[in-house]
Amino acid sequence: xxxxxxxPQLLTLLFIVLIFGxxxxxxxxxxxxxxxxxxxxxxxxxxxxxxxxSLIDYDGSHSYARAYLVGLLNTLLVAFIGIILATLLGxxxxxxxxxxxxxxxxxxxxxxxxxxNIPLLLQIFFWYFAALRALPMPQDATLLLGSSFMTIKGxxxxxxxxxxFDVFFTTLIVAMILVFFFVKFAKKKQEQEGxxxxxxxxxxxIFIGLPLLTFLVGGVDLSFSFPxxxxxSQSSYTFDGGMGIPPELIALTxxxxxxxxxxxxxxxxxxxxxxxxxxxxxxxxxxxTPSQVLKLVIMPQALRIIIPPTTNQYxxxxxxxxxxxxxxxxxxxxxxxxxxxxxxxxxxxIVGITMATYLTISIxxxxxxxxxxxxxxxxxx
Amino acid sequence: xxxxxxxxxxxxxxxxxxxxFTTETMAAKKSKTLKNTQKKGFxxxxxxxxxxxFSNADAAGNWTGVDVDVCRAVAAAxxxxxxxxxxxxxxxxxxxxxxxSGEIDILSRNTTWTLSRDADIGLTFVGxxxxxxxxxxxxxxxxxxxxxxxxxGISACTNIGTTxxxxxRDFFNSKGISYEPxxxxxADEVVAAYDSGRCDTxxxxxxxxxxxxxxxxxxDDHIVLPETISKExxxxxxxxxxxxxxxxxRWSLNVMIEAEEYGITSANADMMKTxxxxxxxxxxxxxxxxxxxxxxxxxxxxRIIKQVGNYGESYKRNIADTGILPDRxxxxxWTKGGILYVPPAx
Numbered sequence: 001x002x003x004x005x006x007x008p009q010l011l012t013l014l015f016i017v018l019i020f021g022x023x024x025x026x027x028x029x030x031x032x033x034x035x036x037x038x039x040x041x042x043x044x045x046x047x048x049x050x051x052x053x054s055l056i057d058y059d060g061s062h063s064y065a066r067a068y069l070v071g072l073l074n075t076l077l078v079a080f081i082g083i084i085l086a087t088l089l090g091x092x093x094x095x096x097x098x099x100x101x102x103x104x105x106x107x108x109x110x111x112x113x114x115x116x117n118i119p120l121l122l123q124i125f126f127w128y129f130a131a132l133r134a135l136p137m138p139q140d141a142t143l144l145l146g147s148s149f150m151t152i153k154g155x156x157x158x159x160x161x162x163x164x165f166d167v168f169f170t171t172l173i174v175a176m177i178l179v180f181f182f183v184k185f186a187k188k189k190q191e192q193e194g195x196x197x198x199x200x201x202x203x204x205x206i207f208i209g210l211p212l213l214t215f216l217v218g219g220v221d222l223s224f225s226f227p228x229x230x231x232x233s234q235s236s237y238t239f240d241g242g243m244g245i246p247p248e249l250i251a252l253t254x255x256x257x258x259x260x261x262x263x264x265x266x267x268x269x270x271x272x273x274x275x276x277x278x279x280x281x282x283x284x285x286x287x288x289t290p291s292q293v294l295k296l297v298i299m300p301q302a303l304r305i306i307i308p309p310t311t312n313q314y315x316x317x318x319x320x321x322x323x324x325x326x327x328x329x330x331x332x333x334x335x336x337x338x339x340x341x342x343x344x345x346x347x348x349x350i351v352g353i354t355m356a357t358y359l360t361i362s363i364x365x366x367x368x369x370x371x372x373x374x375x376x377x378x379x380x381x
Numbered sequence: 382x383x384x385x386x387x388x389x390x391x392x393x394x395x396x397x398x399x400x401x402f403t404t405e406t407m408a409a410k411k412s413k414t415l416k417n418t419q420k421k422g423f424x425x426x427x428x429x430x431x432x433x434x435f436s437n438a439d440a441a442g443n444w445t446g447v448d449v450d451v452c453r454a455v456a457a458a459x460x461x462x463x464x465x466x467x468x469x470x471x472x473x474x475x476x477x478x479x480x481x482s483g484e485i486d487i488l489s490r491n492t493t494w495t496l497s498r499d500a501d502i503g504l505t506f507v508g509x510x511x512x513x514x515x516x517x518x519x520x521x522x523x524x525x526x527x528x529x530x531x532x533x534g535i536s537a538c539t540n541i542g543t544t545x546x547x548x549x550r551d552f553f554n555s556k557g558i559s560y561e562p563x564x565x566x567x568a569d570e571v572v573a574a575y576d577s578g579r580c581d582t583x584x585x586x587x588x589x590x591x592x593x594x595x596x597x598x599x600x601d602d603h604i605v606l607p608e609t610i611s612k613e614x615x616x617x618x619x620x621x622x623x624x625x626x627x628x629x630x631r632w633s634l635n636v637m638i639e640a641e642e643y644g645i646t647s648a649n650a651d652m653m654k655t656x657x658x659x660x661x662x663x664x665x666x667x668x669x670x671x672x673x674x675x676x677x678x679x680x681x682x683x684r685i686i687k688q689v690g691n692y693g694e695s696y697k698r699n700i701a702d703t704g705i706l707p708d709r710x711x712x713x714x715w716t717k718g719g720i721l722y723v724p725p726a727x
Contacts, residue, residue, distance in 0.1 A: 033622035034481060034503030049546045050562045060550045129570075133577040152578050153536060230534070234524035236581045238534040247579065248563075325541075328565045328574070334541060338474050338566065342542030345502025347478050 027348065042344045043068070049339055051330045053246050064340050071335035072357060078249065078331065079318040079361070082256040086317060087310075089261035094268025095294075108265070116262035121323055123259055128251035128327040135247075138229060138237040147226050149239065155250060158224035159243035167218040168211055175210040179203045248329035252321065260317045267309045271302035303376050311369035315362050322358075332357060412625035414486050415459060415676065423465045426452035427485035430470040430567060433592040434705040435491050435511075444468045448489040450695040451510055451617045453688070454633040455487060458681040463688035472566050474542035477502055480620055487630055488618040491586065493544045498618075507631035509616040510692075512711040512720060514609035515548050516587040518594065521604050523581070528556075528608045531582075536561040538571045538580035545585050548611040572596055586613045591705045629675050635723040636682045640664055640691035642714055647690040650683055663727055671726060682726065692721070 031038060043065040050060045055073045058066055096108035115123070133152065136142070141149040148157040162168065186197040214220040227242030275298050283297040284290075324331040325338060332354060341350040418424055428436035428448055436446040444466075453463040469485050480488045481503045491513075492498075494506040517537075519525045531553075539545045541564040553560045563580055565571045572593050575583040583590065590605045597603055617634060619627050640646075643661050645653050654667040662668035665686065666679040673679070689695065693714075701707045713719025 030481075030483075031503070035621050036481070036501075036503040048550060050550050050560075052562050052564070060554075129573055129577070133579075137578055232532040232535060232581065233519075233530065235520060235522040236535075238536075240534070246563075325566050326570065328563050328570070330564070334564070334566070338541045339546060339564065342474055342477070343497075343547070345477060345498070345504075347481070 031348075036345070038348065039346075040349055042346055042349075045344075047340065047343075049343065051335055052328070053249065053330055064344065067340055068332075068336045068353070071330060071332035074330055074335070075318075075321055075324075075332040076361070078252055078256065078321045078324065078329070081253050082260065082317050082321065083314050085253070085257040086260040086264055086313070089257060090264025090310075090313075091268055093261060093265035094272070097265060097269045098272060112262045112265055115258050116266075120255065120259050120320055121326060124252060124255040124323055124327055127254045128248065132247045132251050138239060139231075147224075149227060152247065153238065153244075154247045155245040156227035156239040156242050157245070158226045159241070161223050161225055163221040164214075164219050168214050168220045171211045171214045171218065175207050178206050178210070182206065246329070248324070248327050251327055252324050252329050256317050256320060259320075260313050263313045263316075264310055267306050267313070268302070270309075271304075271306035272298055274305045275301050300376070304373070304378070307369060307373045307376070311366060311373075314365050314369065318361055318365060319358060412623055412676065414620075414623045414626040415629065418459055418486060422460065423467045424452055424456040424460065424487065425469065425485045426455075426466050427469050427471045427476055427479050427488040427490055428452070429490045430472060430569065432491060432568065432589060433595055434588065434700040434703055435592065436468070436470075436489070438468070438470075446699050447510060447695050448491060448615075448617070450637070450689050450699070451489045451630070451634055452487055454637055454685040455630055457684040457688040458633050458677060459629060461684060463684075472542070473540045473568075474566055476542075477504060477618075480504065480618060483620070486619065486626065491589065491615045492618055493586075493613045494616055495544060503621045504618050505621050505627050506616050506618050507627055508634045508723070509614040510634055511588060511615040513586040513588045513613040513615050515545055515584060515611040515613055516590055516609055517606045518575070518583045518590045518603050519581065519606060521602050526604075526606070528552075528606055528610070531556070531558050531560075533559045534561070535582060536563055536580045538563045538565070538575040538583045539585060540564065540568055540571055541566055543585070544611070544613065549584055552610045568593065569596075586615070588615075588700075588706060595703075595705065625675055629677070632675075632682075632726060633685055636664060636685050636726055637689065637692040637695065638714075638721055638723045639726055640682075640686045641693040642716060645686055645691060646694060647687050650686040654683075660725065660727065669727070 028038075044063050046060070047062055047064045047067040048060045049067075051058055051067065051070050053074065054070045055077060056066075056070060058070045093108045093111060096104050097112070099105045099108070135150055135152045138149065138151045138153055138156075141151045144150055148155065182203060183199060186199045186202075190196055215222075225241040227239040227244070229237055230240045231237055279297055279301070280293055283293040288296065321331060322333040325334040328334070337350055337354045341347055344350070426449075428444065428446075431437050432446070432448075434446055436444060436448040438444050449466075449468070452466045452468070456465045457463040469479065471479050471485075471488075471490060476488055476490055476492065477498070479485050488504075489510075491511065492506075493513075494509065498504055499506050517528055525531070535558065537549060537553075537560055539549060539562065546562065546564060549560075549562065563574065565574065568585075568589075571583065571585075574580060576597050583593070585593070587605060587609060594600050594603055594605070617630055619630050640650075643658065643664060645661060645664060650665055653661050653665045656662055656665075659668055663671060664682050666672070666681070666683045670679060672681040675681075690698070696709060696712065701709070709719060711720045713721060715722040
C-alpha cells in the first residue's frame, strides 16, 4: 500500500533527474567538442565597452560584474518608477471608470480599452520612434518651467548640488518616523476621546518644516547646475551641466506605465465593485462624505481584492522592462544578456545569471506584496 | 500493481531512447554537418537582417549579397543547386548562439574575425570575404569632414554585440573625447534613431555605413568620414568540431576568389574544361580529384563558378552595380593591387 503511494512519486523524481542529467550531459559534450569552457571567471575581466546611462560610476575599464550591476540597477530603476506611476494612474483611472460623470467614465474606459489591447512592444516603438522623435533638436528646444529642456536627445533639467546632504537626509528620515508616530497617536486619541486632530496639516508641517530647518541651522545648502546649450558642430548641439534623462528611459517608462496602468485600473474597478452596495449605503447613512466612504469603508475592503492581481501586474511590468533592448535603454538584458554575452560568448552562464536575477526580483516583489496583503487581510478574532 | 509496471516500462524505454540518441551522435562525428545537410536537402545559413550588398532580401523574399553568395556556393558544392539554402536573419547579438547551438550551419553575416571569437567561443573563421574597417557617418550640414572635429558630448548610435562597441571606446578614449553610446539590437533601429537626429554620428563598418546610407530618408544628407579606426576582416564562420565542413566552406569561398584570379566566370566555366592551364582545369574539375577530399564529386567547384560566379562577379553584382561601394579598394585581387590572396586549390 505504501509502495503504491510512493512509487509514482519516485518515478517522477527519477524522470526529472534523468532529464536534467541528459541536458547537462548534452550541453557538456557539445561545449567540449566546440572547445567552450564553462566558468564564471569572466565576471572579473575588464568589460571594455561603455554604457550610455548608469546610476553608479562605470566605464569600460570596470569589470563585467560591474556592468551587470549597472544593468540590474537600470532595470530596477525603470521597474520602480513604472510601478509607482502605474499604480497612481491605475488607481485614478479605476475610480474614474466608476464615476457618475458620463464623460469621465467613458474617457477612462476608452483609455483602458485602447492601451491594453495594443502589444506593448508596439507601444514602446510608438513612444520612442514616433512620439519622442517629433521633439525638437537641442538648439530649437523651448524652455520648460524656467530651466528645463525637452529635446530629441532627452530631457535636460537642473541638477541639484548639495552640501551636507547626509544631514538633510537623516532629518528627512527622522521627520518620517515622527509623522508615523504622530498619526498613530492621533488615531488612538480619536478612538479614546473622539477628538479629531488636524492630522494632515501637522504631518505636512513636520515633514516639510523639519528638513527645511536644516538649511538654517544644519549647514545644509542646495544650489543647481543648469543645463547650458553648447555648439558641437554647425548643426549639432548638446547640453553641458544639469541632469540629462535619456529619451530611451522616458519612452520605456511611459509605455510600461500606460500599458500596466490599464490592468491595474481594471483591478481597482473590480475591487470596488466587489464590495456590496449595502456597505456604501450604510456608510453614507451614518453621515460620512463620499470621499470618506471611499477612504474608510470601501478601499480597506477593496484592497484585499485588488492586491493579489496587482502583484501580478507589478511582476509583469518588471519582466516587460526587458523589452528595453529594442530601444537602446541599457537594462539588464541589453547590457548583460546582450553586449556582455556577445563579447564573452558565455551564453549558458550569462543567460543563467540573468534568469536567476529576474527570478529573484520577482520573488522579492511577490513576497513583499504577499506580506502587505496579509497585513491588510481581515483578522478573524 | 500492473499499472505501475506499465509506467516503469515506458520510462525505461524513454531513457533507452535518450541514451541511444547520445551514443548515435557520438558515433557519427566525422562530418555530421555534411551528412545532415545532404539529408535535409538545404544549407542552413545565418545572414543579417538586411544589409544591402551583403545579405538583403527583396520584396519576394529572394536573398542577395556577397555574404549570401558564400552560402549559395556551399549549396552548389554539396547539394548541386545554389538555391537550396535556408536563410535565417539574425541580429548581431543572436548570431553566435544560433551557430553554436546548431540552428544554422554557416554564419555568413559580415562578422569580424577576432582572436577571442575564434579561440574562445566555439567558432572557427574560415576566411575573409570582405576586408573592412570601422568608420563614422555624420550629417552633411554639421560641417564635419573629419573625426578630428568631434567634440565632447557627441552621441554615437551603433549596434550591440559588435566589435564596433569596443573600437568606439578605444577611439574616443584615445582622443580624450567624452561620448554617449546609444546601442540598439537591430541595425534598422540604429538607422532610424540616427536618421531622426537622436545621434550626431552613426558608427559601424564602412561597408555597412555605405549600405545603410541607401536606406536613409535622404541619403545625400549624410557623408561617411574618411578615417578608418579599425581593421574589420569579415568572413564566414562555422561551428568548431567539424573539420570537414569547415574545409568545405573555406574552399568554396577560396574557389570563388581563385576563379576570378584565373579569369574563370560563370559564362566561360564550361569552356575552360579544355584549357591548357592545369590549375584552371583543376578548378573546373577536369583534372585531379579535389572534391574527393571532402567526400564530394569532382564537379563541386565547377558548379560554384557556374551557378554563383567568381568573387569579382559577385562583388560587381551586389556591391558595385548597386552603387554601395563601386571601388573595390583592398577587396581587389593581389595581382591587381588589392589584398585578396587565397591558398591555391590543388
